[in-house]
Amino acid sequence: MTFPKRLPDDRPFVRATALAPVLRHFEGREAELAEILAAEGLAAGALRDPYEEIPLAAYLRLFEAAARAAHDPVLGARLGRAITPADLGPTGLLLAQSATLRLGITRFLGALAALQSATEMTFTEQPDETGWLGISYQIRGAAKASGAQDAEFSLSSLCQLLRQCFDRGWSPAEVHFAHAHSRRPDLLERLFGAPVRFEQSANRVLFGEEGLDTPRRTEDAGLIAVIERHVSDLVRAQDPEMSVxxxxxxxxxxxxxxxxxxxxxxxxxxxxxxxxxxxxxxxxxxxxxxxxxxxxxxxxxxxxxxxxxxxxxxxxxxxxxxxxxxxxxxxxxxxxxxxxxxx
The missing domain is CATH 1.10.10.60 (Homeodomain-like)
Incomplete structure (x- = not known):
């Protein structure tokens, strides 16, 4: 199925389901979480509906505030290691139902607009001069400078989902971030299981071709069709084309x-x-x-x-x-x- 590629960038959002790892992290500390949410004009009740649209800028600031409150400079990457396909709704479930790593990546990126707008995730399927493939993550428009926590959470989540859904031993060859280095780059390298480089031109995960087309499961074509239809319904309308x-x-x-x-x-x-x-x-x-x-x-x-x-x-x-x-x-x-x- 072909999904509408993007939602309009004038009201960029992320669905509340993406905050599931943050909510779990603050279990037992609801007052602290409520204070963080209140600073962005959000109420905890609004997050109970996983399909609720949270303003993307507020989500990005919330993630940075959560890291400060937790006194954890790599909170985003750490929470990414706790992600599950269900946390990302139909977008994550579509990945989990795919037979191969290549199919899973392609479907996941195609369905991302149902989860988060004003976002580009691109799969480079041809090896570069180092022999690696890559998936890059970028936020468009005013929220482009998204902050370290979102970038690290997004790439960490992606790596964790690929491990869960396809190969527990999978790891990237290298991870790049556009932001300056973390106060604890050693922790980031441990969490990603790969060298981490900062101040790069884009956020990206680099990896080899091994196992990309190895079948991991038999696909349920009917279930995938239902999930894809649901994703298409969530996207709702195709946005005006970006300028060239x-x-x-x-x-x-x-x-x-x-x-x-x-x-x-x-x-x-x-x-x-x-x-x-x-x-x-x-x-x-x-x-x-x-x-x-x-x-x-x-x-x-x-x-x-x-x-x-x-x-x-x-x-x-x-x-x-x-x-x-x-x-x-x-x-x-x-x-x-x-x-x-x-x-």
Whole structure:
């Protein structure tokens, strides 16, 4: 079944069922949880309905507040390890009913809009130069800078669901986050069972092809059809198409440092002819070069603002061959050397 791809971004939301791990964590501490919810104008009663739509921005702030209240800098990743398919409603159940890892990932990502809007999760099925496949996670629009807890919870939940549904021994090869490193990166690596890298161009899980098409169960076609119909009903209406420039920006941030961001690669990722992509961008008053430079500059500015960041690491994140190329690019953007931006 083909689902409507997205819900409108003007009122982004997440369904209350996604907060199930947070509610379990605060069992016996209801007063503390009520205070956190009240700060966002939410009542605990509103969360009893798993289909209740919680404003996405409030959900993101709530997760950060919960981590502070728990005095746990990696609460999101820790709660992700406690997720179950049922916690994510029909989206999670669709994953659990799939015969293979590839089918499960594809269905899960296709049904994500029923659970959370203004969100992109993309499966890169062709190995990159390291031989890895990847799933990236991004929030669109005003909530793009979602915070560490949501990003870590989302990727940790995904890894846990893949273990539960397909292979208890499954683990990623590497995990990337766009935010700065946690106060306890050692705990994150232990929770993910893989190296964790920060200040990357996107949040992503990288893994190998092994077992991707190995049958794990016999599918119940009737049950899957019912779940898919329910997902489609939840999505309700297809949103207006994103602008081409917004779609390009998402692909660029996903690919930087991992895959090409040239015209041919971006056009192929969007299913467009290169000339058609150029024409659409021109009509929107921009170009691929301008969008790539803007994304690189935004990431570079954020990284250079953090003490101790090495130019070599910034260059690698941005997909440059070495720090000299980055140095020249920064000079062309700002008129000064990168080192002066730290003064």
């Amino acid at each position: 420039s917004d779609r390009v920006q998402l692909v660029v941030s996903r690919n930087l440092g991992r895959a090409p961001v040239d015209l041919g690669a971006i056009a192929a990722a969007l299913g467009m002819a290169p000339r058609s992509l150029q024409r659409h961008l021109a009509q929107e008053g921009t170009s691929l070069r301008a969008l790539v430079q803007a994304e690189r500059r935004q990431i570079a500015e954020a990284q250079l603002a953090r003490p101790g960041t090495r130019l070599k690491a910034v260059a690698a994140t941005l997909g440059y061959s070495d720090e000299t190329v980055f140095w020249r690019a920064w000079r062309s953007w700002t008129g000064e050397a990168p080192s002066r931006s730290r003064d």
